[in-house]
Amino acid sequence: MKLQAIACVATAVLLSACASGGSSISPKVTPSLELVSGTLKIGLPSFTAQSSGRKPEFVSPSTGHASVFIDGAAANAGSTTSCSATTGTGTGCTISWAAKLTVPASHTFAVETDTGANVPANIVLSEGAASYAVVAGSGNTLAALSLNGVFHTATFAVTACSGSTPNSLCNGTVVLADSAGNAIAYTGSTAVPTTGNSPSSGNVFDNGAVTFVSATPANGLVTGTAQTASSNVFSTFASNTLSVSGVNTTGTYTYQVTCGASATGTFGITVGGASTPSNAVTTAELAALATPVTYPAGITVNATVPSFTCTAGNISSSSGTLPVN
DSSP: OOOOOOOOOBOEEEEEEEOSSOSSOOTTOOOEEEEEEEEEEEEOOOOOTTTTTSOOOBOOTTOOEEEEEETTOSSOSEEESOOOOOSSSSEEEEEEEEEEEEESEEEEEEEEEEOTTSSSTTBEEEEEEEEEEEOSSSOEEEEEEOOEEOOOEEEEEEEEEEOOTTOOEEEEEEEEEOTTSOBOOOOSSSSSOOOOOOSSSSSSOTTOOEEEEESOTTTEEEOOOOEEETTEEEEEEETTEEEEOSOOSSSEEEEEEEEOTTOOEEEOEEEEEOOOOOOSSOHHHHHTSSSOOBOOOSOEESSOEEOEEEETTEEEEOOOEEOOO
């Protein structure tokens, strides 16, 4: 699927539960196992003064299905076969769920969203997990749950080349997206998101940092620079490796390459990393769904990555392309 315009949305997952009994936790109440039921709503509120306290998260416009698991149970507590995330206000989908839970007590809710019948079918797009205090009765209004997008596709562009002997430079951009080609961007209420709070922060990739290195270091290197906003680091550079460790507000990151001193030859960029899923929802849980869902493996580069030709230490051409991965 070709990369579409950024259509990521800030989304709140709201959970509510109900069961027979009282509506508040009392230290004198003895926990008991009860059938607890409720709804999980994936809504798409605009971030106004009233909603600014909600956590942001990534829900892909290609979402077609969502499910919830409680306390790592083998079977999901509820799911929906139809889920349509849309930009702006409104509800993307609602999941009715039920489970036997000890109440009053804290329980872990894990959510996955996937493409469902959309293209590509049944591929995970985002995940998240958080613990909530659940009580008997209908008074369970649980705080919003954040999801992290699963990175799977990259699209490169070369923006400009400049410089002179010994090392001319080329700058470019790369868009990091989900399996359906939707850029993963933080669009929440926090002006500058922090990084590194996985698996339910809404501002990191669910499958870990993404790296960019030169395919032929002898000819040229990825030099890059750290990208920060108000001291929050989204990418870092060290030893020919540019690492994107957090989700910024655009889904687009910059890179830079340079020829080796006096080098003559061609080099490209290899995309790596993104190999450590949070497992908020496990592989076994995904496989146990009525229609099994797959967590994306590996990295897909849309079209090709630019290649760079060096002549005596200068980049003499960036018009070629070099497939990678």
